[in-house]
Amino acid sequence: MARPMEEIRWQDLEIGATVSEPGCSREYKTGSWRSLRPVVDGEQCIRCGVCWLYCPDAAIDRSEDGHFQADLDYCKGCGICARECPVGCITMEIEES
Amino acid sequence: MAKERRGIEVSLAIAEAVGQADCDVIAAYPITPQTHIVEHLSEMVADGHLDAEFVPVESEHSAMSVCCGAAAVGARTFTSTSSQGLALMAEIFFIASAMRLPVVMALANRSLSAPLSIWNDHTDTMMVRDGGWIHVFVENGQEAYDHVFWAFRVAEDPAVRLPVAINIDGFILTHVIEPIEFEDDELIKRYIPEYKMEKALHPDNPVSMGCFGMPEIYTEAQMAREKALVGSYATCVKAWEEWAVLTGRRYHPVETYRAEDADYCIVTMGSLGETAMVAVDELREQGEKVGVIKIRLWRPFPFEDLYGVVDGKRVLIVLDRAISFGGPGGPVALELRSALYNRPQAPTVVNYVAGLASRDVTVEDFKAIILGGKAKAAAGDTAGFTLYGVRE
Amino acid sequence: MDKFSVYAARLVEKGEYFASGHRACQGCAEALAVRLVMKALGRDTIVAMATGCMEIVSSPLPTTAWEVPWIHVAFENASAVITGCESGMKAMMRKGKLPPKKINFVAMGGDGATADIGMGQLSGALERGHDFVYVCYDNEAYMNTGIQRSSATPWGASTTTSPAGKLSKGQRTQKKDLPKIAIAHNIPYVATACPSFPFDLMEKVKKAAAVEGPAYLHILSVCPTGWRIPSEEAIKYGRLAVNTCVFPLYECLYGKYRLTYRPNPILPVREYIEGQGRFRHLTPEDIEAIQERTTAEYEKLVKLSEEV
Numbered sequence: 001m002a003r004p005m006e007e008i009r010w011q012d013l014e015i016g017a018t019v020s021e022p023g024c025s026r027e028y029k030t031g032s033w034r035s036l037r038p039v040v041d042g043e044q045c046i047r048c049g050v051c052w053l054y055c056p057d058a059a060i061d062r063s064e065d066g067h068f069q070a071d072l073d074y075c076k077g078c079g080i081c082a083r084e085c086p087v088g089c090i091t092m093e094i095e096e097s
Numbered sequence: 098m099a100k101e102r103r104g105i106e107v108s109l110a111i112a113e114a115v116g117q118a119d120c121d122v123i124a125a126y127p128i129t130p131q132t133h134i135v136e137h138l139s140e141m142v143a144d145g146h147l148d149a150e151f152v153p154v155e156s157e158h159s160a161m162s163v164c165c166g167a168a169a170v171g172a173r174t175f176t177s178t179s180s181q182g183l184a185l186m187a188e189i190f191f192i193a194s195a196m197r198l199p200v201v202m203a204l205a206n207r208s209l210s211a212p213l214s215i216w217n218d219h220t221d222t223m224m225v226r227d228g229g230w231i232h233v234f235v236e237n238g239q240e241a242y243d244h245v246f247w248a249f250r251v252a253e254d255p256a257v258r259l260p261v262a263i264n265i266d267g268f269i270l271t272h273v274i275e276p277i278e279f280e281d282d283e284l285i286k287r288y289i290p291e292y293k294m295e296k297a298l299h300p301d302n303p304v305s306m307g308c309f310g311m312p313e314i315y316t317e318a319q320m321a322r323e324k325a326l327v328g329s330y331a332t333c334v335k336a337w338e339e340w341a342v343l344t345g346r347r348y349h350p351v352e353t354y355r356a357e358d359a360d361y362c363i364v365t366m367g368s369l370g371e372t373a374m375v376a377v378d379e380l381r382e383q384g385e386k387v388g389v390i391k392i393r394l395w396r397p398f399p400f401e402d403l404y405g406v407v408d409g410k411r412v413l414i415v416l417d418r419a420i421s422f423g424g425p426g427g428p429v430a431l432e433l434r435s436a437l438y439n440r441p442q443a444p445t446v447v448n449y450v451a452g453l454a455s456r457d458v459t460v461e462d463f464k465a466i467i468l469g470g471k472a473k474a475a476a477g478d479t480a481g482f483t484l485y486g487v488r489e
Numbered sequence: 490m491d492k493f494s495v496y497a498a499r500l501v502e503k504g505e506y507f508a509s510g511h512r513a514c515q516g517c518a519e520a521l522a523v524r525l526v527m528k529a530l531g532r533d534t535i536v537a538m539a540t541g542c543m544e545i546v547s548s549p550l551p552t553t554a555w556e557v558p559w560i561h562v563a564f565e566n567a568s569a570v571i572t573g574c575e576s577g578m579k580a581m582m583r584k585g586k587l588p589p590k591k592i593n594f595v596a597m598g599g600d601g602a603t604a605d606i607g608m609g610q611l612s613g614a615l616e617r618g619h620d621f622v623y624v625c626y627d628n629e630a631y632m633n634t635g636i637q638r639s640s641a642t643p644w645g646a647s648t649t650t651s652p653a654g655k656l657s658k659g660q661r662t663q664k665k666d667l668p669k670i671a672i673a674h675n676i677p678y679v680a681t682a683c684p685s686f687p688f689d690l691m692e693k694v695k696k697a698a699a700v701e702g703p704a705y706l707h708i709l710s711v712c713p714t715g716w717r718i719p720s721e722e723a724i725k726y727g728r729l730a731v732n733t734c735v736f737p738l739y740e741c742l743y744g745k746y747r748l749t750y751r752p753n754p755i756l757p758v759r760e761y762i763e764g765q766g767r768f769r770h771l772t773p774e775d776i777e778a779i780q781e782r783t784t785a786e787y788e789k790l791v792k793l794s795e796e797v
Contacts, residue, residue, distance in 0.1 A: 005313045008551060010320035015258060016197035017318045017550060018296050019305040025510030025547065025554035033515065049498035053687055054724055056513060056521035058505045074509035078516035078713075079721030092721075121580040124573065148584055150576035154569065155613030162566035162610070166537060166573020169560050172581055174573075192562055291586065298558035298574060300533045300592060305553035307561035314550045 026074075030057065034077035036092040038070045044089035051081035051090060101279040107238035108133030108271045110279075111177075111203050111263075114245035116147040117285045121172035124152040124163035128182040129215045130267035131205040135177055157182035161189035161200070168198035168260075169306055171297035173249065176200065179267055180207035180221045187225055193260045194229030195322055196307055199252035199294075200260040201245070202230075205267040206367070206418075208454040216455030217267040219367065219418040223428045229322055231261040231329055232395040234366045238275035241265050243346055246280075246288055250336045253292045257329040264395070266368040268455060284343055330397045350399035353406050355381060356388030361412035361444075361474070363467050364390045366429060369416065369458055376463030387467055392429065400436055407437070410444040414470030416458075417450045417482065426450075426482035445474045451485035462486070497688065502528040504556075511554035512546040516720025518727055519543060519626045519710035522684040523597070526624055526708070529694035530593050532557060535578075537571035539598030539607060540564035542633040543626065565607035568614035568623055571596040575619045593698045594621040600641035601631045604665045615674040615703045622697045622704045625667060628712035636715040640665040643735075644782075645775055646767045648715075653770040663782070671705035672741050678704040680740035680749075685711075685727030689738055689749055696742070709736045717766020729761040734787040735779075739794065746793040758783050 003012070014020060038051075045067050052060040052068050059074035060081060070081065082090040105113075111134050115123065123142070125135040141147040150167075154160045160176045167174045178186060183204065193200050206222055208214040222232065231251060235241045241263065248261040265271055296304050310318050334350065341347040354374045356362050365373050370391040380387050390406055390413070392399075407413060417427020425431060430448035437443035447470040452458040458466075466485055473479060506527035513520035523543055527534070536559045538544045544561045547554040562570045575594040581587040596614070598607055603625040611623060630648045631637040638651035638660050647659040671679045677700040682690040690708065697704035709730055711723040718726055730736040732752040739748045758780045762768045771779075 005311060005549075005551060008314060008317055010317040010324065013314075013317055013321050013551075015296065016195065016306060017308060017310065017321070019308055019548070019551055019553045020296055020302075021553070022303045022305075022556045023505075023508035023510075023554065025508050025552045028510040028512070028552055030510060030512065047499075048496050049501075053498040053501060054521065054684075056517045056519075056524065056723075057511070058507070058509045058524055071509070076515040078723070079719070080516055080724055083721040084724050119584075121584065121586070122573065122576045124576075148580070150580045152572065152576050152617065155609060155616075158566065159569035159610050159613055162562060162569035163573035163576065165562050166560065166570035166575075167577035168573075169570075170535070170574045170577040170581070171587075172577030174577070188563055189566065196562070298535050298560060299587075300535070300558060300590070303556060303558045305548055305555050305559045308548035308550045308553060309545050309561075310550050318550075 029073045030076050031073045034075060034095050036077040036079060037072065037095045038075065038077070038079070038081050038090050039093050040067065040069055041089040042067050044087050046087055048086060051085055054080050054084050056080065102276055103279065104274050104276050106133060106272065106274050107241050107265070109137045110238055110242045110277045111245055111265070112137035112141065113279070114242050115175050116141050117282055118246060118249050118289060119173065120147070120149050120175045122150045122152065122163070122167035122174045123176065124154050124160045124167070125176050126154050126157045126160050126178070126182060128157070128179045130207060130271045131177045131179045131182070131203070133271065134203055134205070157186040158189060161186040161193060164200040165189060165193050165196065165198050168200050169298045171292070171294035173292050174200050175202070177203040177205065179205040180209055183221045183225060184209060187228070190225050190230070191228045195318070197258045197325065198260060199258050201248040201252055202260065202262045203245070204262045204264050205271045206264055207267040214454040217269050218453045218455070222262065222264050223419040226396070226428060229259070229326055230396065231259055231326070231333065232264060233261065234264045234393055234395060235270070236368050236370045236391065238270065238273065238277050239346070241270060242277050243340065243344070246285055247336050247340060249289045251329065251332050253289070254332045255295065257325070257332045259325055259329055264367060269368045280344060288339065288343060327397050330399065333394055348393060349402065350394035351402040351406055352391045352393055354389040356390055356406060358386060359388030359410065360386040361414065361471055362388045362390045362407070362410055363463065364392065364413050364415040364429065364433065366392045366395065367418070369452060372458060372460055373463050376460045376467065379460065380464060380467060398432060398436070403436060404440065407444055412447060412471060412474040413444045414447045414449065414467055416466065417448060418452050420450055430482060445479050447473045447479050448482035449485045450482050456486065501691070502531070504528065504532070506532065506556040507547070508554045508556060510552065512549065513542065514714045516713045516723040518684050518723040519628055519712065520546070522626055522690070522708045522710045525684055525687050525690055526694050527557070529691035530595060530698055533591060534593040534595055535571070535574050536560070537562070537567045537574060537596045539567040539602035541599040541602055543597065543599070545633060564602055566610050567596040567598045567602065568607060568611045571621050572614045572617065572619040575621050594619070595624060596621060597624045597626065600625060600627040600629060601639040604641040604667055605639050612674065615671060615676050615705065618702050620702055622706065624706045624708060626708050626710040628710045628715060630715050632712050632715045641667065645771050645779065647770060648767070658775060659767070659770065668705065668707045674703070675744070676703040676705060677701065678740070678742050681707045681709070681736065681738055683709045683727045683731055683736060683738065685724045686731060686738060686750060693740060696740070715767070718764060726761070726765070729756065732756045733758045733761040733783065735761055735783050737787055737790055739790060746790070746796065748790065748794045
């Protein structure tokens with residue numbers, strides 16, 4: 001994404017308004033929508049990846065030690081991960097403004 | 098090499114041209130009077146004369162949708178329709194140009210319902226006038242054949258990449274047998290080389306086409322579209338010049354017959370131009386200083402070419418083959434009136450609508466329209482339009 | 490959890506082809522379904538998408554959430570557009586204009602695009618026998634325009650154009666049975682799926698892509714916004730739809746039906762209906778009527794799946 005939408009001139013659009021940078025939606029951070037934040041208890045986490053599998057926003061990352069954490073750039077705070085975690089190690093906490 | 102000249106139905110000649118153009122995908126739904134074009138194409142595919150996918154869709158809406166999909170992967174793509182079929186595909190017609198998909202369509206012009214009519218006029222094409230396509234009108238079978246190649250040449254030009262509609266009068270042209278000079282395949286290959294589309298849909302280079310436009314960006318997308326269509330004019334002309342070099346047949350955005358010294362001219366589009374020329378010959382013998390102006394390129398509209406031929410004329414009698422209901426006249430007259438409005442010493446425009454649903458416009462009718470138009474101009478009776486021959 | 494080892498999630502394709510930053514609502518199970526479908530399909534895929542929620546949220550200019558070639562033309566024509574892509578590629582590869590490559594051609598649309606406005610085009614594309622997969626993401630109403638009823642909205646659901654009121658119980662008609670309509674085209678593969686059962690879903694996507702000819706997938710996609718449930722319960726309600734047999738998981742491969750998951754025990758539909766705002770107005774008698782129909786429909790499916 002070269003520039004914000006409001007700054008794009010007609011000459012900047014690709015032919016037919018094609019977008020040729022795959023996955024560039026990542027530049028839009030949906031994390032700002034969140035009012036609840038998932039917090040993972042690393043002690044309890046069994047590293048199964050169920051939270052990752054069910055996340056509609058592909059907003060769960062796996063850290064090097066195999067734990068799963070929400071990517072707060074994109075996590076919208078829907079709470080599916082907390083609801084579906086088989087060991088209940090994720091809690092939704094109120095986002096600080 | 099000696100050129101092959103043979104008598105053939107114009108629809109079949111169009112199909113043969115699509116075959117010579119080595120089209121990859123043809124998607125069509127049958128509608129009179131377009132049927133002979135696509136029937137012949139499906140025969141050519143069935144007999145192995147044309148290596149293409151013939152997609153016999155379930156509606157014209159799908160015909161244009163299949164064409165969009167095929168053109169988006171970079172295939173050379175053709176369809177043909179008429180009238181109600183065009184109305185049904187109109188939604189996608191507009192999108193094809195916005196997405197810059199170089200589909201070529203033979204539009205066998207036919208009137209729109211109701212009442213149901215399968216015959217010829219220009220009410221169908223005028224409905225999509227603002228659809229962002231390049232529109233060309235042809236006058237005879239040879240022109241129809243030639244313009245299939247021209248259409249692919251222009252549509253696929255990287256500087257253009259827009260869809261092109263070839264307007265061919267239904268029945269009057271599509272169903273007549275005419276002697277047509279066929280070009281050999283080698284010449285056609287030189288004129289329209291293999292097409293390589295940039296940023297086509299392919300997993301090796303994933304792009305997204307047809308994205309959603311918020312108000313902050315919609316205006317810019319429309320400007321890009323307008324610039325593309327206006328900018329295509331140069332390629333349209335260049336492609337005609339190249340064709341003339343290869344074949345000797347020369348075309349122009351606006352063409353004239355005995356117009357140079359004329360005081361007044363009849364303006365036509367499509368196949369009626371030939372009848373108009375006969376009428377003008379006869380009126381010239383009677384001492385009338387009259388000529389014919391034929392608009393070939395309808396979009397992008399050739400303003401400068403028009404000014405070049407109408408400057409100095411006193412009256413333009415425009416023959417329209419469609420009505421803009423509740424408006425001030427037929428679409429061609431409207432276009433000319435607005436194009437000439439700020440022109441110093443602009444000619445007066447008088448508008449007749451005739452030839453709806455193939456009602457005959459004979460040489461005598463043309464003479465009556467031309468002389469009637471001249472008289473109306475002299476009397477200052479130039480507002481609106483006259484529906485020629487209507488029973489009252 | 491369903492009947493898969495919780496650790497199985499770690500075996501799933503890591504690549505994301507439907508990227509973060511898309512603007513689907515919180516807890517959108519349709520976005521999850523798209524994400525899982527794309528994982529199963531992989532990189533060599535061309536997607537044609539109908540106008541609708543997923544199209545809008547994934548492609549506001551100048552961005553795209555798509556990592557694969559993607560095209561949107563209009564609302565009703567994703568199936569026609571993808572058959573154009575397939576035909577174009579087929580012709581160009583045959584003629585040597587493109588190097589040969591196995592590509593998955595996939596059309597996607599919501600229930601409105603599929604059951605209503607695009608029904609004719611879907612039927613045409615299935616009948617013509619193109620090698621493509623059609624995926625219907627069924628969230629049971631026109632959610633993108635504000636929860637209007639479609640012909641896939643179930644009986645009794647209150648939507649903005651089938652509102653419950655003094656004289657109305659909400660949607661007055663039974664849900665159109667799209668998978669059966671697809672099966673009637675005698676295509677190689679038809680299946681139902683739900684992202685609450687991700688492994689079942691991804692396996693079916695792979696089968697659909699592998700068969701030669703048309704395949705149809707009908708994916709129940711829970712919409713927290715339109716169904717009026719909390720966003721964190723999107724997976725739970727998908728699971729309930731399956732476990733109550735409101736939405737059975739089955740497939741039909743070359744005419745042979747198979748239930749791919751048999752709930753045991755089968756839960757009462759009440760458990761699925763009661764927590765959803767769209768069904769809040771229904772009486773116990775209404776729910777009983779839904780129960781009877783659900784049981785009857787499921788029994789028919791069981792019978793079909795037992796045919797040899």
